[in-house]
Every structure is written in C-alpha cells, then in structure tokens.
Amino acid sequence: MRQVRSVSRRQFLTAVGHTAGSNAMLRAAAVLGAGAGAAACDESTVDPFGHSPRPEDWPGDVGRGRTVAILGAGLAGMSAALELTRLGFECTLLEAREAAGGRTRTLRAGDVASEFDAEQTCAFDADPRLYFNAGPSRIPHHHELLLGYCREFGVPLETFTNDNRAARLHDPRQFGGAPQIARRLRADFRGQVAALLATAIDRGALDQELTAADRARLVGALGSFGDLDASARFGGSERAGFPGQDRAGSRERGTSLDPRPLSSWLDDGFWMARVAFTEGLDQQSTMLQPVGGMDQIAKAFQTQIEPSLTLGAVITALRKRSEGVTVEYEQAGAARELQADFGLVTLPAPVLAGLTTDFSAEARREIGGFQYTSAVRIAFQAPRFWERNHNIYGGISWTNQAITQIWYPNHDFGAEQGVVLGAYSFGGAAGDGLTAQPPPQRLTTAVNQASAVHPEFATEASRGISVAWKNVPFQRGGWGVSTPDVLLQPDDRYYFAGEHLSRLQGWQEGAILSAYRAVDGIVSAVSS
C-alpha cells in the first residue's frame, strides 16, 4: 500500500524550503515507495505532500462499486471527480454556488460579485474581450497538470506578460514621486553592480576566490551582464531607454540617459524586490492565460464532470459512520443527506471551520487555525491609454502604495477599450486595508493611488468593480498560507484537498496536485 508518511514539522519545512530540489525529491520518494522500501529512505527526503502520483499509474477500474462524496467544485474537486470517475468510482460532487470553478471566476458585463456585506454588478460594455479575472489569472509554463487538461479539453491559451520593461515602478517617496521605467532600473542596477564587481576584481579583492583566468573571464561576462565599456566601467546603457520614453512620441531615441546613482535604487528594498518578482520559479516567462478569461478552464472541467455535479448544495455537516461518510446539506431550502464510502473535502479551511464535523480534534484545530491571505483586485474599463500614450502592452506596474500593482490587459492589443487593474494587493496591511473598505471606497482609493502612476486613471477609468477574497461567501480568503500537516492525512474515510494542502499554495496547479494526492490515498485504501 502506498502511503504518505508523516514527517516532523522541521523536516517538512526543510523540504518545502528546498523547492529547487523538489522534483528530485518527488522522484526519489516515488522510487523508494515503489521498490526499495521505507526503511532505506532518509526521512529528510520524504516529500511531505506524498510522491507525485500519475493518473496512468492508478489501476484502471479500481473504484468499481465504490462511491465518493466530493465537496466543493473548484479545481481540486473537479479534477478529483474526473480522475476518480475514470477509475470507476461513482462520484457525487456537491457545490454551494450555481456555477462550478470555486475561486476561478471571471466577471463580464452584468455579472454580480457578491460579498458578505455588498453586491456589485459588472458594468463593462458587453464585449467578450472585456473581462475581469476575479481569481486566478496567470499560469506558469511548468504547471503541466493544468496545462495538460487545457490541451485535453481544447482550451486555447495565449501569452500572459508578467514582465514588461516598459512598465513602471513607483515609490511616492523617491524621485519626487515620479514613476520610473522598469528597463532603466534594471540597466542602471545591473551596470553599476557589474562595474563594482569588476573594480573589486581589479583591486585584487577576489584573488583568493578566483584563478587569474577566471577573473579575466568573469570581467568579460560582467561586460555583457551590465553593458560595461571596454575598461569595465559603466557610463549608462542604451538598455535603459531614451529621454522622453515615458510618453509615446519622443523623438530622442539614440540619446542616452545618465545612469542614476546606485544609492537611489537602494532606499528600502522596494526597487529590486519588485524587479526580482518575475525571477521566481512560478512567475518566470513564459506565462499563459486562456483566451477569453480564466473561467474557460473551469467551464471545460464542468462539462467533463457534469453528470456528477450537484449545484446549489450548501453543506452543513460532515459525519462519520462505520465504513463511510454521511454529508448533510441544504438544497433549495430542503435538508438532504448523502452517504458514500469516502468523503473528499476540498472546501477552503475558513469555510470548513464553520461546519459541524466529526473530524478528529487535531484536524479541527488545524482547520480552525489555517491562515489565508487577504487578496484584493480592483478592475476598471478604460480606453487603452497605456498602449496609446505609453507603449505599454500587458504586464505589471508596481507602486509602493496599498494598491501595489497595476495590471494591463495581456490580450486584444490595439482594441479601443480594455480592462485594467487599478489594484492587486495580497497579504499584510495593504490587502487587509482594501478588504475593509466598502467597494465604492475601494474604487476611489484605486483611482487616487493609480493616478500617481498614470494620471489618466482619474479621467479615463470607469465602471470599477472589485473583489476582496476574504469577503466572498464560500471563499473567505485568497489562498492558504499556513503550513499543512494533519490535513495531508485522511481522517478515517475523509480525505482533504485544495490548493492550501499543496506545495503550490495559491495556484490552480496546487489544487490539482492536492487532488491527485487525495485520489492516490483513496486508490490505496481500496487496493489494500
């Protein structure tokens, strides 16, 4: 029987921390689990999320005659339903809302965004190109389970521009509050750091560390890295752009910009941290998005699992019985009950915490304490001033204000209108603060703050709509940020899944990974 073995918290954190080696770890754990035996396995190499199961390794028809109640029709619930059904299990997927997808939601003209204390109706023009992803928006190119389903279901993809060198970085306290162009910061910073290192080498500071041949070669490489001159100095680079480049129409191409002193980019870590964002493994180019909105993926999943799906089913209690589960729920005002051999719980922990359950005390404690980020997005319709006036096509500008990010649409370039995000904040005071504002106030905040980056926000952005994940019923949070432990194991016949129980928290791929782990557990349970 294949089993996820429990590891200590320290080992767990060590393993999670070493994400670079995670694939190797997964492979090692899979090999050991399949052959060599657990005794030979060094605990520190055990992947706390279980090895990475592949659907093709699951024995076909293993689920014949068995039933599974799956709670929540987000990406975790739907991918589990699909794979379990393929294995012969009879699945019932209960979803509280009237549409599947969970936090994967896309808003268009006329759609209603409900929060606990507010309701907003999307007032964009009725045009399929004008949409707002009020949930997941970008897909890393190596999230291959999700991308595999896109291929299988025929969901067309296009490029999501995460890193745009023409986008802005803005700190109200520096450069007189003037937004800076990303390419200039990159060129200046790299050039000056490279020149400093070349100087250090020249002065013999690295003679201990490097051979003479490597010192010479490194100086050569630094020349390319930082665009240094023949004597390894940095006097500015064409990479930084040209005067007037912040507005379309400058005729000064070919005139160089003086490098800003390195100290001006060092103030509080804001500048380099924002630029480094797209160095993260999950934020690197190439990123992708479905053509027409992220919900195209959820809709394709929904079509696949339609026969198992019950919408409008609000779960009230999760009971254990000998050899099975009883799920109590309400549908159209009537109390109902579902019995199954297994339960697969994909509800976000803050939603689950509000239900009556027979779970163990440890499971309930972890559910009750599980932290979620408070993410907020604020979207506007506007004529594409960022393209017309500033040569910005997709990508992200960053500001050291609560709104944090401005996102430009990554599709339909050149159209007259577009949907632009005037804020995407998550976590900390920014996310909490915007969450606490009523929706109309969020719009005012976004227009005021975004105007410091693009004054056009004040005059051209309209029809705003926002989402504060923590205030959305059946969501109650952006994504999980606590470290899971107990919930990685089944509680009798209940298995748990959801992005918060994966090594990829806050990603649809994580939801699928966690679903695979749960499916693997159920397959093991019926095979033993």
Ligand code: PHE
């Ligand atoms: N995947 C989401 C995003 O790209 C949320 C997330 C942010 C997850 C940062 C992890 C880290 O914005």
